[in-house]
Amino acid sequence: MKKSLLPILLILLVSAVTAQKSEWYKGNLHTHSYWSDGDEFPEMIMQWYKDHDYQFVALSDHNIIAEGDKWKAISPDSLYQNAFKNYINKYGDDWTKFEKNSDGLKVKLKTLSEFRPLFEEPEQFMIFKAEEVTSYLDDKAVHMGAINIEHVIEPKEGATIVELIQNNLDAIKAQEKEIGQPVLQHLNHPNFTYAITAEDIKQLNGERFFEVFNGHPYVNNYGDSIHDSTETMWDKVNIAYHAMGKPLLLGIATDDSHHYHKFESKWSNAGRGWVEVRSRELSPNAIINALEAGDFYASTGIELSKLEFNGNELSIGIKSEEGINYEIQFIGVRKGSTKSEILKSTTTTNASFTIPEDVLFVRAKIISDKKKKNPYKVGDTEVAWTQPVSKK
Known part of the structure; x- marks a missing residue:
């Protein structure tokens, strides 16, 4: 009897270990097609992403889902x-x-339910049903990603930018509660039309994600002489969120792809920014749960071989390419400070940073000297960003 139980116990043990194993999945959470203002059929777009080793894509057209007759x-x-x-x-x-x-x-146009079976494969490729909830206050554009939804979310209005964002955020969260499955919400390109400031985001309730990088040429990722870059905004918001006891704001990179036939920096092309998510499986719920846990990094080209945080120490490893130079910056905010700073910098491809008692939070930025192909801005090199973490 004992001998017959042994193989079963071994199978159960192997199954348990396998179930707990996590993999990295590459995905783009902001994609447009002929269903709104993109210039290509969704089937051709999905094929491009699948051919370029993405495992998931959110088809997020403006105020529409790929359903019905169009x-x-x-x-x-x-x-x-x-x-x-x-x-x-x-x-x-x-x-x-x-x-x-x-x-x-x-x-x-073919609907999502029609073309989805052409591409989806278990653990190989998945398409999120999504929408870019798009609204305006005068000439200011507010766009918000709603990922893994079931039906269209009508854009909400507001008397101020903060009210408008909050109303749309609440509508997205209301659908999440209604359908009983996780919905990822992210604030898109805050510097598009310079509509949204760090002060606006600080006042929001429930905002967890925003685009630290967006590949569209008109979104002003780097700011200008009178507007903060998205990275500066990120740290300013998190200083406030930390003080208020809110979860830290997490940063994603996306393509915001619209143009699939003309290629250069003045067009919004595919392949400029993505997220790498560590998840137990390739499924909508698992990917969103991993994103919400902060178990991902954003990238425009750099791949990581190691990303670990044990509650005290943040460790980074780079999948380095021969002939390419790298810099790992650990960026954080000291207690009492109103701005972030580089706390440690190294040109090695593996590095760790132990968070001291006087630091509120730390994130890593990895910079290479490898020129980005078809970049957001001419001269851009490949970069990656990890998520901010606090000492536990």
């Missing part, structure tokens, strides 16, 4: 007419419904 008029420009021919050649006449007359070419 016909898209294709530009008469030969670039887009040829792109349509490529689409037909790839998926065939049976897949595509279109009309061509004196008014031009119109194509009926």
Whole structure:
């Protein structure tokens, strides 16, 4: 009897270890298609991301989900007419419904439920149902990602930027409660139209994520002489959040991809920014739970071989490339200070930082001298950001 139980116990032990093992998954949480103001069919976009070793993508068109009937008029420009021919050649006449007359070419877009089965594979690739909730106050644009939703969230209004953001944030959270599954909400490109300041974000209740990097050319990631960069905003907000006892704001990198046929810095192309998430599996709930736990980093190209925090020490390892130089900066805020500073810097590819008692929180920024291909700004090099952590 005891001998017969041994193999079963071994199987259970192996299964338990396997279940607890985590993997890194690469994903883009901000993607546009012909369903709103992107310039490509969603099938072609998903194929690009899958071919480029992404494991998940959120299709986040403006105030719409890829559901129902939508016909898209294709530009008469030969670039887009040829792109349509490529689409037909790839998926065939049976897949595509279109009309061509004196008014031009119109194509009926495929829904998420129709094209999802073409791409999704367990532990290989997953598509989030998502929306970019898009609203305005006068000439100020407020865009918010809502990831893993079930139905469209209508944009809310507000008398001030703070009220407008809070109303939309509350609407996203209300759907999360309604559908009974985690929904990731992130504040997009705060410096787009310079609509949102650190002071605005400080006043919000429940804001956990924002885009520290967005690949669209008009979003002003680096600020200007009178506006903070998104990184500076990040630390300013977290000084306030720490003082108020709120969870620290976490930073993601995204493409905000719109343009799939013209390539240079003045276009919003795919492949500029993403997140690497450590999760027990590739599923919507698991990925969002890992993001909410801060178990991820944002990147424009750098990969990490090690990212650990034991409650006291933050440790970083880089998957280094031959001939490329790196710098690891541990950036934090000392008690009583109103700004962040570089607390430690090293040009090694492995480094650790023990948080002293007088430091509120620390994050790491990893910088390389490798030029980014098709960058957000000409001259950009590849960078990665870890999430801020506090001493426990």
